[in-house]
Amino acid sequence: xxxxxxxxxxxxxxxxxxxxxxxxxxxxxxxxxxxxxxxxxxxxxxxxxxxxxxxxxxxxxxxxxxxxxxxxxxxxxxxxxxxxxxxxxxxxxxxxxxxxxxxxxxxxxxxxxxxxxxxxxxxxxxxxxxxxxxxxxxxxxxxxxxxxxxxxxxxxxxxxxxxxxxxxxxxxxxxxxxxxxxxxxxxxxxxxxxxxxxxxxxxxxxxxxxxxxxxxxxxxxxxxxxxxxxxxxxxxxxxxxxxxxxxxxxxxxxxxxxxxxxxxxxxxxxxx
Amino acid sequence: xxxxxxxxxxxxxxxxxxxxxxxxxxxxxxxxxxxxxxxxxxxxxxxxxxxxxxxxxxxxxxxxxxxxxxxxxxxxxxxxxxxxxxxxxxxxxxxxxxxxxxxxxxxxxxxxxxxxxxxxxxxxxxxxxxxxxxxxxxxxxxxxxxxxxxxxxxxxxxxxxxxxxxxxxxxxxxxxxxxxxxxxxxxxxxxxxxxxxxxxxxxxxxxxxxxxxxxxxxxxxxxxxxxxxxxxxxxxxxxxxxxxxxxxxxxxxxxxxxxxxxxxxxxxxxxxxxxxxxxxxxxxxxxxxxxxxxxxxxxxxxxxxxxxxxxxxxxxxxxxxxxxxx
Ligand SMILES: Cc1cc2nc3c(=O)[nH]c(=O)nc-3n(C[C@H](O)[C@H](O)[C@H](O)COP(=O)(O)OP(=O)(O)OC[C@H]3O[C@@H](n4cnc5c(N)ncnc54)[C@H](O)[C@@H]3O)c2cc1C
Ligand code: SF4
Ligand code: SF4
Ligand code: FES
Numbered sequence: 276x277x278x279x280x281x282x283x284x285x286x287x288x289x290x291x292x293x294x295x296x297x298x299x300x301x302x303x304x305x306x307x308x309x310x311x312x313x314x315x316x317x318x319x320x321x322x323x324x325x326x327x328x329x330x331x332x333x334x335x336x337x338x339x340x341x342x343x344x345x346x347x348x349x350x351x352x353x354x355x356x357x358x359x360x361x362x363x364x365x366x367x368x369x370x371x372x373x374x375x376x377x378x379x380x381x382x383x384x385x386x387x388x389x390x391x392x393x394x395x396x397x398x399x400x401x402x403x404x405x406x407x408x409x410x411x412x413x414x415x416x417x418x419x420x421x422x423x424x425x426x427x428x429x430x431x432x433x434x435x436x437x438x439x440x441x442x443x444x445x446x447x448x449x450x451x452x453x454x455x456x457x458x459x460x461x462x463x464x465x466x467x468x469x470x471x472x473x474x475x476x477x478x479x480x481x482x483x484x485x486x487x488x489x490x491x492x493x494x495x496x497x498x499x500x501x502x503x504x505x506x507x508x509x510x511x512x513x514x515x516x517x518x519x520x521x522x523x524x525x526x527x528x529x530x531x532x533x534x535x536x537x538x539x540x541x542x543x544x545x546x547x
Numbered sequence: 548x549x550x551x552x553x554x555x556x557x558x559x560x561x562x563x564x565x566x567x568x569x570x571x572x573x574x575x576x577x578x579x580x581x582x583x584x585x586x587x588x589x590x591x592x593x594x595x596x597x598x599x600x601x602x603x604x605x606x607x608x609x610x611x612x613x614x615x616x617x618x619x620x621x622x623x624x625x626x627x628x629x630x631x632x633x634x635x636x637x638x639x640x641x642x643x644x645x646x647x648x649x650x651x652x653x654x655x656x657x658x659x660x661x662x663x664x665x666x667x668x669x670x671x672x673x674x675x676x677x678x679x680x681x682x683x684x685x686x687x688x689x690x691x692x693x694x695x696x697x698x699x700x701x702x703x704x705x706x707x708x709x710x711x712x713x714x715x716x717x718x719x720x721x722x723x724x725x726x727x728x729x730x731x732x733x734x735x736x737x738x739x740x741x742x743x744x745x746x747x748x749x750x751x752x753x754x755x756x757x758x759x760x761x762x763x764x765x766x767x768x769x770x771x772x773x774x775x776x777x778x779x780x781x782x783x784x785x786x787x788x789x790x791x792x793x794x795x796x797x798x799x800x801x802x803x804x805x806x807x808x809x810x811x812x813x814x815x816x817x818x819x820x821x822x823x824x825x826x827x828x829x830x831x832x833x834x835x836x837x838x839x840x841x842x843x844x845x846x847x848x849x850x851x852x853x854x855x856x857x858x859x860x861x862x863x864x865x866x867x868x869x870x871x872x873x
Contacts, residue, residue: 278619278650280609280779280792326612327783327790331808352808367615483811510807512779512797516835517645519776519799522823523813525831544749545813 279515282324282369283309287362288344293430296351297395298360299336303344305367314373315339316380317402318478318506318534321372322514323347328358332511332529334399335373338406348398348430374514375533378403378478379504387416387472391489393462393481394423397430399506399533400480407441418443418472422462426455445469463492471496478534480506486547490537503537507546550588550697552717556689557584559715560627564660567601569594569630578630589630591667591693593844597635597772598628601659602642603796607651609779610792617792622654632666634674634842636685638772640728643686644836645775651794660707664691664699671845673858683726690723729837738829738839744864745829749822753863758818760853765798767847767855773828773840776804799824825860 289301304310315321315335324330337346351360359368383406392400400419407417419442423429426448438444445465447458458468462485477498479489486505493503509521509528521528524543526535540546560566566581568589575595581587610617631639639661646652663685666672682690688708692700701720703709712720734742748754768774776797783790797804800820805813814820832840841857848856 276648276650276653279648281619282617284615324781324792326615326617326788326792327781329781329792330779356808369615369617508807509813510805512777515648517649517775518778518797519827520778520797520804522827522831525826525834545819 279513280371282322282371284367285309285345285370287364287366287368290362290364293348294428297348297430298351299346299348300359301337301344301346302368302370304370310343313342313345315402316373316377317406318377318399319373319375320399320533321347321370321374322511323355323359324369324371325355325358325362326369328355330369330512331355332374332514334402334506334533336398336401338402338404338409340406340409348395348401350395372514374529376531378506378534379476379536382476384413384415387418387475388414389418389420389472389475389477391420391462391477391479391481392422393485393489394428395430396479396481396485396506397421398480400478401431403478404438404442408437411441416443416472416475417441418445418469418475420445420447420462420465420469422447422449422465424449425452426457443469443472461488463488466492466496475502477503478506479504483547490547493537500538500541501536504534505537505540505547506533507535508533548691548699548701548717548719550699552715553589553691553699554585554587556711556715556717557581557587557627557629560584560660560711564625564627566627566629567598568628578628581629587629589664589691591664593632593666593669593672593846594630595846596770597638597844597846598631599638599642599772599774601626601628602639602655603646603652603775603777605796607794608791609651609794612781612788612790612792614788619650622651623658624655625658627660627662629662631661631663631687632844633663633681633685634666634672634844635772636661636663636687636690637674637681637839637842638844640684640686641773641832641836641838641840641842642775644728644838660689660711661687662689662691663687665693667693669845671848672843673845674843681730682723684728684730686725686728689720734833734837734839738833741829741861742833744861744868745825748864748867751867753860753867754818754822757821757855757860758816760855761800761817761821762853763800763802763817764852765800766850766852768798768800768824769796770846770850771841772844772846773832773842799827825857 284305285302288303291299320332320334322330333347336348390400451459507528511521511529512518514529516527516530523546561584568581569576570579687704690702703722777794778797779794828840
């Protein structure tokens with residue numbers, strides 16, 4: 276019988292600092308077969324463990340097309356993440372997964388996409404963006420709305436040029452600040468300033484507070500509930516619907532989510 | 548079966564197994580190791596706690612680690628659990644379904660002999676009446692039905708059970724073939740009603756009222772034979788790079804149950820968390836397993852210092868329904 280808690284060893288092959296407390300880790304499974312067999316959908320997550328510090332869920336941040344490694348972008352927050360931040364290139368961590376459903380991949384090739392990311396919410400959207408860059412033939416038009424508090428907190432800056440070739444990337448910062456020549460205002464203001472791609476499916480990830488405003492805006496614009504998807508964050512331990520920590524409105528974010536359509540979310544009290 | 552034969556059975560089992568059964572400690576009936584099988588007397592009463600701890604230990608080592616190696620401990624203890632009233636068997640049958648793919652649970656259960664018995668209703672219990680036909684949906688090895696004069700009618704529910712009785716020379720047993728946890732007719736209508744009541748009551752004052760009374764001690768959860776939430780954490784040892792990954796019982800009444808890094812909590816009030824407990828037992832478990840999440844043992848009622856009684860909650864819910872406020 277397979278032990279669902281058994282992790283697979285992965286080696287840190289690169290660490291890049293993205294912001295003061297945010298690092299992009301690149302991992303490769305120690306066992307070659309584990310690496311070649313790795314397959315996931317953007318928006319899915321895995322559970323990472325650093326021995327002595329425990330386990331926690333993180334979204335894949337690289338795309339499934341990148342076969343030789345996988346990446347995850349992590350903010351230092353508490354016990355496990357600070358343990359991870361002490362590690363160096365060559366050190367090893369434990370991985371189990373993939374878990375969850377991921378973004379609705381059946382519509383990727385059929386509909387235009389509007390990705391709406393706020394702050395760290397860009398993490399689980401990045402695999403999708405990288406898929407668009409690496410396999411544009413699999414997608415229709417893709418537009419990205421990405422907002423952060425200030426320019427310093429805009430993540431993955433070095434990749435924007437590349438992203439712009441394949442997507443309509445629209446950035447905004449909450450506040451005016453020196454050196455920032457782009458748009459100013461919270462993320463919802465982009466809906467008024469930018470011409471939207473035609474009839475898109477909207478994929479949203481960001482802090483809970485952002486969901487309320489984005490949903491309000493999308494409603495004003497008469498988007499259908501079933502065309503809007505959100506990724507939720509909850510406390511997680513098992514990843515398979517047993518431990519009960521991630522429950523919301525009768526569903527388990529770990530296995531029924533983390534991505535839900537707004538149509539589903541409306542039926543789930545206190546989801547957002 | 549005569550009382551003498553039960554002694555013989557236990558003496559036989561004590562050669563290969565450690566036996567755990569109810570024993571009077573002060574004024575409580577607690578599960579203890581039965582060191583002298585000859586002296587054990589099976590009383591027709593509910594143990595204060597169930598045998599849950601033996602199936603899902605309150606603290607279980609998933610792995611011992613050494614540098615980057617995870618070593619799963621082997622679970623080889625051979626145990627006999629005796630003194631399990633039929634509703635607790637029902638709870639354990641549910642745990643069987645919930646932990647179907649869990650190697651730890653499966654390893655433990657493989658080495659355990661379950662000896663159940665028929666219960667006499669007590670003041671706080673509210674399970675459906677014991678009838679012989681429910682046995683085919685319960686997981687057990689041996690089942691004892693209390694008869695007058697200390698005698699038992701004996702059933703076996705597994706090959707292990709049969710083999711053991713044959714070895715001891717007990718021949719007057721009936722074998723019950725396990726027919727799966729879920730009866731053909733599915734969830735009982737009484738459970739469906741409870742499910743509906745809880746589901747439609749989310750925004751009623753009932754939970755606000757319980758919110759005021761519950762003191763979040765967690766006793767109900769600890770004493771409930773079906774509660775199975777857990778946390779997983781690492782406990783480093785003194786030696787560098789060594790330690791264990793431990794799975795502990797979780798308590799969904801505690802504030803941090805739903806807390807994520809950064810401090811946000813999703814089950815904010817005590818009322819939210821009590822509702823979540825009812826939702827799990829009476830809505831989600833029936834949905835996921837077609838089994839009731841509460842077996843009616845009454846323990847949560849007995850241990851609650853705030854006198855919260857789920858029978859009363861359901862009476863109140865029914866009243867609300869009648870007055871069309873649901
Ligand atoms: C589906 C999903 C995807 C995520 N993706 C990312 C990502 O790509 N990058 C990133 O930086 N963060 C991500 N997070 C958040 C990340 O899991 C937390 O930041 C992390 O658990 C913090 O752990 P800690 O031990 O450092 O924090 P602490 O506050 O010290 O500990 C939190 C404790 O709660 C437990 N826990 C379980 N689930 C969570 C949770 N969701 N949030 C917080 N604590 C949790 C941890 O195991 C730990 O024991 C994601 C969360 C979810 C649910
Ligand atoms: S909820 Fe209460 S009555 Fe029901 S099984 Fe648990 S402890 Fe027993
Ligand atoms: S036993 Fe009673 S007071 Fe304690 S947590 Fe349970 S309901 Fe609340
Ligand atoms: S993480 Fe355990 S139930 Fe979702």
